[in-house]
Amino acid sequence: MTTKTTQTVDAAAAGTWTLGDRTVNRLGFGAMRLTGSAAFDLGSSRDREQSIRVLRRAVELGVDHIDTAAFYFSRLRSANELINRALAPYPDELTIVTKVGPGRDASGAWLSWATPGQLRGQVEENLRQLGRDHLDVVNLRLNGPGPLSDHFGALAELREAGLIRHLGLSNIGPEHLAEAQAIAPVVCVQNRYGLASRPDRSGDLLRICGEQGIAFVPFFAIAGEGREGGAAPDGAGDDDAVLAVARAHGATPAQVRLAWTLGQGGHVLAIPGTGNPDHLAENVAAGALRLTADEMALLDAAR
Numbered sequence: 001m002t003t004k005t006t007q008t009v010d011a012a013a014a015g016t017w018t019l020g021d022r023t024v025n026r027l028g029f030g031a032m033r034l035t036g037s038a039a040f041d042l043g044s045s046r047d048r049e050q051s052i053r054v055l056r057r058a059v060e061l062g063v064d065h066i067d068t069a070a071f072y073f074s075r076l077r078s079a080n081e082l083i084n085r086a087l088a089p090y091p092d093e094l095t096i097v098t099k100v101g102p103g104r105d106a107s108g109a110w111l112s113w114a115t116p117g118q119l120r121g122q123v124e125e126n127l128r129q130l131g132r133d134h135l136d137v138v139n140l141r142l143n144g145p146g147p148l149s150d151h152f153g154a155l156a157e158l159r160e161a162g163l164i165r166h167l168g169l170s171n172i173g174p175e176h177l178a179e180a181q182a183i184a185p186v187v188c189v190q191n192r193y194g195l196a197s198r199p200d201r202s203g204d205l206l207r208i209c210g211e212q213g214i215a216f217v218p219f220f221a222i223a224g225e226g227r228e229g230g231a232a233p234d235g236a237g238d239d240d241a242v243l244a245v246a247r248a249h250g251a252t253p254a255q256v257r258l259a260w261t262l263g264q265g266g267h268v269l270a271i272p273g274t275g276n277p278d279h280l281a282e283n284v285a286a287g288a289l290r291l292t293a294d295e296m297a298l299l300d301a302a303r
């Protein structure tokens with residue numbers, strides 16, 4: 001068992017990046033775990049007051065970048081409703097990023113990927129739930145190989161109409177980025193990528209985004225292969241290298257995974273997801289953890 005970093009650290013310790021005209025701290029927050037510890041498990045509703053406290057504490061700790069979606073809900077909890085309840089009226093500096101494309105019906109069952117014509121309804125659903133009249137950033141989340149032009153074009157029209165400030169992409173390959181950029185600017189790419197799981201196409205996008213000054217926002221940085229099911233308990237299943245680096249810094253394995261993620265480049269933003277206040281403080285504190293080149297190399301060779 002490793003020592004947990006207890007010192008209070010502000011998210012600004014991780015440094016900043018820009019999403020269009022929005023400046024955000026590189027250590028942000030993912031809202032998917034607020035509704036239940038296992039994502040998309042309808043029955044695993046989390047304590048409502050605790051989720052609200054986690055959101056408010058995140059902002060107190062300097063988090064100004066929250067990732068969400070209308071389809072993050074369990075039977076009794078909705079991530080967007082929790083964000084609205086906890087944080088509205090929203091601080092000017094808070095950037096809320098949502099995603100459209102996938103959708104779930106009221107029973108929680110997944111719907112077919114949205115048609116271009118259905119995207120406006122998904123954007124408006126986010127606006128209603130969050131209580132806003134525009135969305136800071138909307139990611140078009142692909143479910144398959146594409147093409148995406150008609151969908152991205154529909155979102156670009158909503159951007160022109162003032163419903164959306166900036167556009168991003170999620171779950172894409174490098175070819176999709178170029179296809180979308182022919183239609184409208186892309187400020188971020190959100191793909192699965194972490195120390196434990198590094199799909200090649202995400203690695204390519206990490207590099208391409210860095211070259212073009214686009215934010216790369218990996219998900220499952222902590223959960224790794226556990227993905228929707230969540231992370232293993234502290235230390236369980238962690239590679240020896242992760243445990244050794246954690247011990248050397250008096251940090252937890254999750255903090256090392258986040259520090260490794262932030263170490264991939266100044267354009268990489270972390271959005272760790274949690275509904276646990278202790279994990280939140282730990283995750284924000286990871287923004288101050290600096291790994292040496294040797295430690296990064298050791299971790300690069302690990303999983």
Ligand SMILES: NC(=O)c1ccc[n+]([C@@H]2O[C@H](COP(=O)([O-])OP(=O)(O)OC[C@H]3O[C@@H](n4cnc5c(N)ncnc54)[C@H](OP(=O)(O)O)[C@@H]3O)[C@@H](O)[C@H]2O)c1
Nearest residue numbers: 030031032219220221222223230231254272273274275279
């Ligand atoms: N674009 C997409 O397709 C997509 C897909 C998936 C996720 N996302 C976004 O990315 C965000 C991050 O993904 P994620 O939440 O699935 O995974 P994650 O941040 O990699 O890990 C979350 C899991 O790790 C646990 N955890 C968090 N902090 C921890 C800590 N300090 N120590 C030990 N365990 C810890 C959480 O449980 P506790 O809640 O109990 O702490 C949860 O089970 C999501 O919240 C969501 O906003 C986007």
